[in-house]
Amino acid sequence: MDYGQDLVFGTFLTPLAARAQRVVDLAVLTEQVGLDLVTLQDHPYQAKFADTWTLLSVIAAHTSRVRLSPNVANVPLRPPFVLAKSAATLDLLSGGRVELGLGSGGFREAIAAIGGPTLTAAQGVDALVEAIQVIRAVWDENAGSIRLDGEHYQLKGAHPGPAPSHRIEIWLGAYKPRMLALTGALADGWLPTASYAAPETLPAMNAAIDEAAESAGREPAAVRRLYNISGSFVGDGSEFLQGPPSVWVEQLADLTLAEGMSTYILGSDDADTIRRFAAEVVPGVRELVQAERTQPRDPVPLRENHPGQINIAVPVGGLEVAATPDDGSRRSAEQLWDESTRPTGPTTEPGREYSAHEQAAGRHLVDVHDHLRGELAQLRDLVDQVAAGHGDPGAVRSHIASMALRQNDWTLGVYCAQYCRVVTGHHSLEDASVFPHLRSRDPRLAPVIDRLEQEHLVISEVLERVDSALVQLVSGSEGLAAVSAALDLLSDTLLSHLSYEERELVEPLARLGFY
Template sequence: MSDYERPLSFGVSLEPSAIAWPLTRFLARRAEDVGLDYIAVQDHPYQPGHLEAWTLISHLSALTDRISFLTDVADLQLRPPVMFAKAAVSLGVLTQGRVQLGVGGGGIPDATASMGGPARRGQDMVAYAEESLGLLRTALAGGAVRLDSPYHSIGGYQAGPVPPKPVGVWLGAQKPKMLALAGRGADGWISPLNIYVPPQEVPSRQRIIDEAAVEAGRDPKDLRRVYNVTGAIGSLGAHRTGRGLVGDVRQWVDTFTEWTVELGFDTFVSWPAADPERQLALFTDEIVPSVRERVHAERSGR
């Protein structure tokens, strides 16, 4: 695997907790103040303690002026693609383009079904996701949207408005068929957390994406590659289990640099496992600028 040499960007995932939403709001403002690129919000509306992701993003977008928002990732089984596109372009207009969409085919079918959605699995889920992805991207770009299929019946919707900046659609995937779909039909790939897709498994997944992109006549370098990273910076007692990336600032900087120039990621979203305020400060003050410097030096020295 190699570096795709795309510009680096960094974000933080904020918990959509109904109990802890004042902290989430505070952290959103901090993320903007310190210059992060993205606030990411997970989409598990069937969790009774979670706020609905799009409602939370809309609320937080009104409290910020610069930082962009990312659904990480939205369940396409619960969000009809044309209506989801309408919501995204609407918020894109209202925020001057601070919206990106991470979407997934629906990784927990029974939970989706508990809210009235279809419990699609396997090839049925992949086929639905592919069709939904195409509709979503068409509707985001404006123009007429028409399709009559077993999954969708759309009779010529005139899409719009068109936001001031394009809304990217990045596909969350980890299995071969969905990875191939990311390569041929999405604007990028969002990897699940590093505890679910560990670094040693990334090259094989990147190859699937690249091969599908080339087969579809696309340049693999045009696709965004996002890694969701959980763990702990420093020695916090809450991280005794050692899950994810656990180490001091130097280890995080070394690791992120390696994951950029050797694994091909260009965007890192931090998912603090505990003490999010302190972890956010360490991430933004010490890790992000050092990784940018190291990656620039690596690229310049080739």
């Protein structure tokens, strides 16, 4: 779900004391290249880290536009009354540029080691609830004296103030159910980190926040969805943010349109990476999201078939996405299922129209499948190359040639293992989130989804065969014939399955969405 929030981009810098001036310089660079937000880690128990609030204050003095926030403030080590005054004061001095990321304190032993409270995880959440009450009360100068008889914080007639220059947003670093519920009920924003909350986990977490927000009488869109990210501009795009800027653009735009994430904070202390992110990624994400959000809702004319594609069999009005056909060719004599017993889903209502955003879900499925098809083709090519190396009489005439040959075997094994993980991860995501959603929204799809889930299990077993054959190849107990046979069977099952899945799910995904 796209919550329609404004896109914001920023940096997540490491506050190393030995390079404190460089941290300030990177913050200034963040502003110079046009980004919107500078954030700093807050781990007071880290001996090599400078104090986050002091650094934020110096950064505020050296900048004029970017917003500033701890990412996230360690509440157990920062008394909420004082923290509220610090944030309000910096907001006043910076012209209303401060936001407040808060965390319950995940490193409990480190906190206790420097004199902080010894809290369980549950107590940390309870204390955070009280801290938010204190902070907001301090900012409300018209509320009168503050009294709070909490388990963790007690205020007995404290005077509020100062009020910040603008309404400071409170963003929570949350991952587990109680923290997600707290975010939906009380916070202005959710601030997870991709290394702890991978993209495939976001739908369930967002759903928990939305449910809590609605239970509290709030609109889910009132909770800003932020995301700490990191990556590399080297790679083929098979992993999250591992590839050229175009890959970053597509993946981040998709997260905005499908998962509602709207603020992307780059974790990097490298100036060139920050520059490239600002120059090559941010404009592209803004353009794609804006184009999608302003896309008219009229039906899209049906286009001509692409090479290697056919339109899905179900006649649907305006659906442009096409399923990839199964050409029927098979490499292996072994058959692991009877394709004639595959169920088909419901037909679509005549004249059904689909917006570009609706069609994006089915197109995404085909794009993911096309990547798997391409990787499978590369995998087979590698096997052919290794086979050719083994068949070259000159390759066995010297020790160097023999070592190169073993290196080829090792490279093949690594590549196959990576590919198998990608396929398994794709299927696991469907089984865990997409399929239950489709089943609940349209029970008529249940037979198709049951069959797809069964085929996922079969393909998983075939991937195990590939892995086993590779182990035997490297150990020398088996030759390439076993690897080739396993890959033949993988090609037959996977390509057939992907075509069947697209044939049956492209239209339901356009109609019902991914989750």
